Amino acid sequence: MARPVLEVHDLHVTFRTDGGLVPAVDGIDFAVAAGETLAIVGESGSGKSVSSAAVMGLLPGNADVTGEVLLDGRDLVGLPSDELRKVRGNDIALVFQDALSALNPYYSVGWQVAEAYRLHHGKSRDASKKEAQRQAVRMLDLVGIPDAARRANSYPHEFSGGMRQRVVIAMALVNNPKVLIADEPTTALDVTVQAQIMRLLEDVQEEFGTALVLISHDLGVVAEVADDVLVMYAGRAAERGTVRDLFHRAAHPYSLGLLGAMPRVDVPPKPRLTTIPGSPPSPGSISTGCPFQPRCAYTERVGERCITERPELTPRPGEGDHEAACHLGRRPSDA
Amino acid sequence: MPDLAWFVVRRLAAAVLVMLALSFAVYLIFYAIPADPANLACGKPCTPDRLEQARHFMQLDQSTIQQYLNFLKGIFAGRTFGDGTAAVHCNAPCFGYSFPLARPVTTLILERLPITASIALGAAVLWLIIGVSLGVVAALNRGRPLDRLSVGFALVGVASPSFLIGLLAILVFGFWLNMVPVSGYIPLTDSPVDWAWHLVTPWLVLAVLQAASYIRLTRAQMMEELNLDHITTARAKGAGEARVVLTHGLRGALVPIVTLFGLDLGGLLGGAILTEKVFSMQGLGDLLISAVAQLDVAVVVGTTLFSAFLIILANLLVDIVHGVLDPRVSHG
């Protein structure tokens, strides 16, 4: 792997609420290099979206963030808000899940893309206003909005869901960021449109050499586009590795559960899709032991350790740095 | 923008229809009056003959529908009562003729309008500035002392009847501290300084009380608006906090604020009735109250219709501004 653009070390996020401190992310590490794609996978509430918001510095005031978020070696955690502002939308950009609510209904899409440009190119005002509009149209054209020069004057509600997501991607890419974080970018879209948007993300990534952090619960998408995968569970990393490590040599029972819940065409069909029993623990409710233990089918085989000792990430066989946080030594399927 | 133009035309047509219906209703109600205006005009002793003459002269002997049509015609073409040397002309737009005052109602309204407009417009500018800025500040400092202060101020403002606060203000600033004039109106053209100086107290009283509902509205709207996803988008783009709050947050809160503002202003222009009474100013409200006391139906109908016209106009303008401000309304 080339030198990473974005490195996250030991990231912790804790929310101060009326009910006390609630940990949402409990020490995760990941890295992504230019042109590569890292997928962060997990159920809702696993901390994947909070992690991305923490990287962008977009968490509300009651969130405490510790650890390191290194962008080209520069730590973003604790950066003064004015410095952070210059990074957001310029070096790191975000694509949201729901494009309709992510776009401001009161401004034309061209204006909104141009605003993203102007916020990071604004000195001589008039020259840059025209230039920003030109850039916006260019970007809208590039993401596949037909007749972009005219459509730039339209408002978000006048676009279809897929076209709106293209606008959001244009807005995120207009400053040619080094890192693009896409938070469930296709969840709100029709299946056929999902594929188009993913292809678009791949295309722009290739063209600009952007590092892509893809947050998703759709393993089908992940298998197609990701280079590396991080599986999160209850605010912690359950497993990480290359995409082939995860799909062929998954070591964590939770990863296996996610894979079992996914329909596949590349392996012989199983009689039925499996589901993971139970639901993820609410944040902060686990004190000791393995957070997945209450739902894990292999607890009996390991014994008391699952309840008393929290498993750390340990190396597993695989292509690269394949690691899993499970007391089970062997791959569960070999047992 | 053909979308917007079509939208405006539709609204305009609706407004004209409402105005027509309203004027007809007002006419029916007020000309069902038991006290005969001709009685007052006929003088004493009032013989049946003279009464009949007066009724004919005032065109009260015609059917109600005919009277209403005459009234409508008067607005566009003017009217003439009686004929020969005794004839009384009321030029278009004629909103009726006050026989007790021997003046066309239009003239009476136009004489009083500057006073009411001075009170209403000056106060409106003040309350909009006070209300919106305090509302934004409160929303940004939710739960903190600044928010509590604004909310408390707004609560007292909402709970205070305007005439009560007006009287208190006159008592304190006019009589005890002797700082400001307590009543009267100086036309703007006579002396702009005296004009403003005599209006300071009514402006402030009205503005402070009206600002209260704007604080509450702006605060609630802003808190809702700032929680929306597109606000996060703006931050993610790298917009500074001021830009996030004003360009993206306040922009969304603007529509309900403008709506409230238009309706409040429209209502107030039709007669800042309580304020005028408290500060002894002879505006439209005072015209109406004296007309009621003198059973001057023409003036009562004229002022009622005029204020209805202002409210409908305000509604129309609010709708149009709404269409301009919110692309979702006018664009499909």
Added chain:
Amino acid sequence: MSSSVAGAVSPTRLALRRVRRDRSARAGVALVVGLIVVAAAAPLLVKLAGQDAYTYHIDLLDPARGNAPKGAIGGVSGDHWFGVEPLTGRDLFSIVVLGLRTSLFIAVVVTLITTVVGTLVGISAAYFGGWYDAVVSRLVDFLFGFPQLVFMIALGIIVPGGFPRWLLLILVLSVFGWAGLARLIRNQARSLVAREFVEAARSVGSSGWHVVTRELLPNLLGPVLVVATMAVPGYIGAEAALSFLGVGVPPPTPSLGRSISDSIAWVYTGADPWFLVFPGAALFLAVLGFTLLGDSVRDAFDVRLRRAN
């Protein structure tokens, strides 16, 4: 956060719980209960004070000061707890509590009428739709175009003198008052009618009456209650304003608005500012109490109300 515990509690219970926790809500409830008790018991209180609102006490006035009350604080004494009215010497305590009674009575009756009418019209318009809905909507537009205060004053010219003014006030305020609620309820009910549970009830053959009373009304209870409570202070203010302008409750029936209007001259000359203070404070507290209550009911039911206009 929707936990299973919250799901088991009815919305009304939940609302009550929230009210109990909110400090300004408790103040509002206390104030409103106090005001209602005073208003309800006003004749009794007046009797207790050994006074009435109609007897002149010329002996308590100072002719040298234009018949302002003798003594400090507007003539407050053991007999006259709020002093006496200048010029007539009538007991101000009696006038204030009986005036409060008039105000609250009119406001509450108007609120009841407008709430019932507004809810019925709103729900029926949403349920039946079609031309009936169109007519109702136009009627509401029409009423919103009316300059209400102006019209209420103007009405004074055509209503015969023998017609009881308090009844006129109730009628006029009611005629204009229902429209706002009707529009709000219609819009909310329309979105409910389109929702699945109503459709489900219809598809299993529930009668229209059943759908309205069992499916729509319970879901609209929150907004209706909120609008009703928030309307009360408006009507108190409106009654006071009309009486202040001399077109409300006629003398000698005590009225806060008229007393405040009467006090203007005594305030301006400085002869008896207390004549403004007592009725003014009563009016202020009445409006404040119901406003606080309305706010807390809104917060408790967590109802988002768009302005009906």
